[in-house]
Amino acid sequence: MSLREHREAAPAAIATAILTVSDTRTLETDSGGALVAELLREAGHPVVSRDIVRDDGDAIREGVLRALEQSDLGALVITGGTGVAPRDVTPESVAPLLEREIPGFGELFRALSYQEIGSAALLSRALAGLRGGRVVFVVPGSRGAVRLAMEKLILPELAHLAGEARKTR
Numbered sequence: 001m002s003l004r005e006h007r008e009a010a011p012a013a014i015a016t017a018i019l020t021v022s023d024t025r026t027l028e029t030d031s032g033g034a035l036v037a038e039l040l041r042e043a044g045h046p047v048v049s050r051d052i053v054r055d056d057g058d059a060i061r062e063g064v065l066r067a068l069e070q071s072d073l074g075a076l077v078i079t080g081g082t083g084v085a086p087r088d089v090t091p092e093s094v095a096p097l098l099e100r101e102i103p104g105f106g107e108l109f110r111a112l113s114y115q116e117i118g119s120a121a122l123l124s125r126a127l128a129g130l131r132g133g134r135v136v137f138v139v140p141g142s143r144g145a146v147r148l149a150m151e152k153l154i155l156p157e158l159a160h161l162a163g164e165a166r167k168t169r
Contacts, residue, residue, distance in 0.1 A: 014074035014162045016040050017067040018050040020141065021060055021080035021090050025052055032079045032141040039150045040077075045158065048073060055081050060093040064136070073134055074162035077154065080141030082125045091125040094138050098129030099168075102161075105137065105153060112152050113145065133168045135161045 018040075020033040027033075030052060037047045048070055053063035060081070067076050081090030095101070105128035113121035126149065128137045135158070139149040 011074070011159055011163055011166075012044065014045045014158050015048045015070075015072045016045050016075040016077060016158075017048055017070060017073055019063050019067050019076060019078045020050075020052045021055055021063075021078060022052060022141065023055045023087065025080075025141075027052060030141075031143050032146045035143050035146045036077050036079060036150060039147070039155065043155050043158075045075075055087040055089060057089050057093040060090055061097060064094055064097055068132055068134055068136075074166070075135040075137070075158060077150075078136065078138045079146060082138060082140045084123050084125070088125075090138055091127055094136065095127065095129070097131055098136060099131050101127065101129040102135075103127075108153055109139070109149055112148055116144070116148065130165050130168065133166050135165050 018033050018036050020030045022030065027050065033050060037050060040047050049067060051063060053059040064076065078090060078094060081088045106126045109126040110121045110124055113124055124140055126139050128135065137154055139145055
């Protein structure tokens, strides 16, 4: 099947959950998570939940597993905690939960980030993978990084990726 045929066969709308990792944000002050929700809705993808957990490995894992329990879910977008500071533990908390990684996501995100912010892009540990027939994305929490990830990578491939991931359920 060609790429075009895969995209045409993909579901039109993907139910997506949003999980923000932060010790300081609330739903009212989480501008990165709000932007994810806005862009998903504008693209026709329903947001089925939006939550915040603290920068703590156990809290992150619990939040991810709770989000993935939703039966209608096709994707989970996690924002925050992807840098190199001591409290940035999202990638190492999420990666062991994934059944399969999508290495190209992080690679492309950093390449695109480099075009915008230069060598500071190497501080990002964005990643993506699959678990239970769902796509999981981990991106930085800043609005600029969220917009870049959503507009250049996630939204263009969300239906295609989620459609392929469902085949593993």
